Amino acid sequence: MKITKICCIGAGYVGGPTMAIIAQKCPQIQVTVVDLNEERIAAWNHTDVSQIPIYEPGLSEIVAEARGCNLFFSTNVEKAIDEAQMIFISVNTPTKTYGKGKGMAADLKFIELCARQIAKVAKDNKIVVEKSTLPVRTAEAIKSILDNTGNGVKFQILSNPEFLAEGTAVQDLLHPDRILIGGDITEEGQKAIQALVDVYANWVPLERILTTNVWSSELSKLTANAFLAQRISSINAMSELCEKTGADVNEVAKAIGMDSRIGSKFLKASVGFGGSCFQKDILNLVYIAKSYGLNEVADYWEQVIIMNDHQKRRFSDNIVKTLYNTVSGKKIAFLGWAFKKDTNDTRESAAIYVADDLISENATIAVYDPKVVRKKVLADLDYLETRTTEANSNSILSFETPYEACEGAHAIAILTEWDEFVAYDWQKIYDSMQKPAFVFDGRNILDKTVLQKIGFVYQAVGS
Ligand SMILES: NC(=O)c1ccc[n+]([C@@H]2O[C@H](COP(=O)([O-])OP(=O)(O)OC[C@H]3O[C@@H](n4cnc5c(N)ncnc54)[C@H](O)[C@@H]3O)[C@@H](O)[C@H]2O)c1
Numbered sequence: 001m002k003i004t005k006i007c008c009i010g011a012g013y014v015g016g017p018t019m020a021i022i023a024q025k026c027p028q029i030q031v032t033v034v035d036l037n038e039e040r041i042a043a044w045n046h047t048d049v050s051q052i053p054i055y056e057p058g059l060s061e062i063v064a065e066a067r068g069c070n071l072f073f074s075t076n077v078e079k080a081i082d083e084a085q086m087i088f089i090s091v092n093t094p095t096k097t098y099g100k101g102k103g104m105a106a107d108l109k110f111i112e113l114c115a116r117q118i119a120k121v122a123k124d125n126k127i128v129v130e131k132s133t134l135p136v137r138t139a140e141a142i143k144s145i146l147d148n149t150g151n152g153v154k155f156q157i158l159s160n161p162e163f164l165a166e167g168t169a170v171q172d173l174l175h176p177d178r179i180l181i182g183g184d185i186t187e188e189g190q191k192a193i194q195a196l197v198d199v200y201a202n203w204v205p206l207e208r209i210l211t212t213n214v215w216s217s218e219l220s221k222l223t224a225n226a227f228l229a230q231r232i233s234s235i236n237a238m239s240e241l242c243e244k245t246g247a248d249v250n251e252v253a254k255a256i257g258m259d260s261r262i263g264s265k266f267l268k269a270s271v272g273f274g275g276s277c278f279q280k281d282i283l284n285l286v287y288i289a290k291s292y293g294l295n296e297v298a299d300y301w302e303q304v305i306i307m308n309d310h311q312k313r314r315f316s317d318n319i320v321k322t323l324y325n326t327v328s329g330k331k332i333a334f335l336g337w338a339f340k341k342d343t344n345d346t347r348e349s350a351a352i353y354v355a356d357d358l359i360s361e362n363a364t365i366a367v368y369d370p371k372v373v374r375k376k377v378l379a380d381l382d383y384l385e386t387r388t389t390e391a392n393s394n395s396i397l398s399f400e401t402p403y404e405a406c407e408g409a410h411a412i413a414i415l416t417e418w419d420e421f422v423a424y425d426w427q428k429i430y431d432s433m434q435k436p437a438f439v440f441d442g443r444n445i446l447d448k449t450v451l452q453k454i455g456f457v458y459q460a461v462g463s
């Protein structure tokens with residue numbers, strides 16, 4: 001089957017960039033990305049392409065090239081479903097906040113809504129691709145809805161999890177380590193798999209396109225995230241031990257990373273991992289394991305989250321302790337609010353939790369992040385429901401430049417590893433601060449020797 005029309009439901013951090021690359025690499029395919037969120041679609045269609053809703057290096061250029069040619073953003077979900085032969089579901093699958101599985105299981109209500117809408121609208125056979133990260137065996141539920149509520153047309157469900165990381169989405173999509181496609185072992189299933197393979201084969205070498213059964217594909221996504229997050233919690237656990245023993249976590253990471261069996265990636269100690277995926281996906285994995293009665297498996301993976309929470313709390317506790325056991329009335333400058341560099345995404349950013357702890361100790365937080373606006377910072381804090389919106393707003397100062405954020409501050413906390421932070425005039429910053437001037441480097445990006453020479457009291461994670 002030759003695919004000429006693709007629809008993607010969900011114009012978020014995955015749907016937008018993924019479809020932009022498919023459109024760029026497959027000029028013969030018309031790609032329509034739809035979303036219920038009108039504001040988001042309007043932003044994707046903004047005449048000034050720098051205003052698209054997601055910041056990713058290189059993305060706006062690709063959108064500018066393909067948009068209006070074979071890449072379209074629309075709120076007309078039904079029309080796009082009707083016209084497409086292949087429909088990607090790329091909607092959010094957050095942790096449940098209510099009912100059974102609250103705080104652990106993935107909330108599949110948006111997925112089910114998509115399945116019901118596809119069933120209602122489809123008048124001819126369609127391939128439905130799970131792009132969202134889903135619990136293992138979700139394809140079964142989608143198939144049941146499609147087969148029982150549809151118009152008698154035939155659906156093939158494929159699992160095609162996305163492995164891009166934010167901040168490097170464009171490069172990850174252009175040069176993926178692998179593309180994973182899970183499908184039925186039936187003849188029809190294999191044809192559907194081949195149709196999707198043919199799409200990716202426009203730019204991905206065939207040896208990097210892996211096909212499996214649906215359940216392996218669904219579970220591989222959760223497994224990959226669990227393994228990646230586990231490495232960060234493992235090195236963060238060692239960072240605490242390094243601080244007690246005089247070892248340096250950067251040196252330990254380098255030493256173990258040179259063992260080719262361990263590898264050097266994802267061994268950067270930090271204030272704790274954030275992002276919309278790691279915590280959500282591990283909690284989901286823990287919930288699935290528990291639901292099969294696999295308590296030891298569940299406990300094993302839950303420890304990754306427990307360690308990460310500990311790391312964030314340890315960072316804020318240390319700030320309070322070092323500032324003579326009180327931050328009340330003190331100005332703490334936050335450099336960075338995003339969960340990592342090169343993205344405007346703040347979901348589950350460690351900065352939110354560290355700020356929340358410090359505000360509870362009556363500190364004032366002065367935030368500077370090159371890509372995150374004040375509205376987002378306040379919304380993130382309000383989401384925790386620790387205090388009123390007004391109290392959060394009174395405790396957060398936002399600045400357009402780092403120098404203003406740091407002026408008069410008692411301490412600086414580095415929460416995101418933005419490259420520009422390294423290049424600042426640290427002498428100028430020091431001169432404008434209260435003394436002693438503290439720097440708590442939650443990303444280990446600054447040069448300790450240089451900062452100490454200027455006069456800062458400098459503390460990094462894990463040394
Ligand atoms: N963010 C990442 O880096 C990343 C990477 C790999 C996988 N994932 C997974 O991909 C999925 C999407 O993540 P995201 O970060 O793009 O989420 P997101 O919240 O940025 O985007 C999801 C979009 O789906 C829309 N939506 C929800 N229900 C809809 C419906 N019924 N019809 C139309 N639109 C609807 C929302 O309005 C939203 O704009 C999740 O399952 C996530 O776990 C995310």
Ligand SMILES: O=c1ccn([C@@H]2O[C@H](COP(=O)(O)OP(=O)(O)O[C@H]3O[C@H](CO)[C@@H](O)[C@H](O)[C@H]3O)[C@@H](O)[C@H]2O)c(=O)[nH]1
Nearest residue numbers: 162163164165166232266267268270273274275277339340
């Ligand atoms: O050595 C490291 C590596 C990362 N981090 C932090 O871990 C978090 C997640 O980083 P990263 O994995 O690079 O970004 P995500 O966009 O969350 O990507 C992850 O989650 C996505 C969503 O499922 C997957 O597709 C990706 O493969 C997976 O890397 C961030 O807060 C990072 O700062 C560290 O603290 N130390």
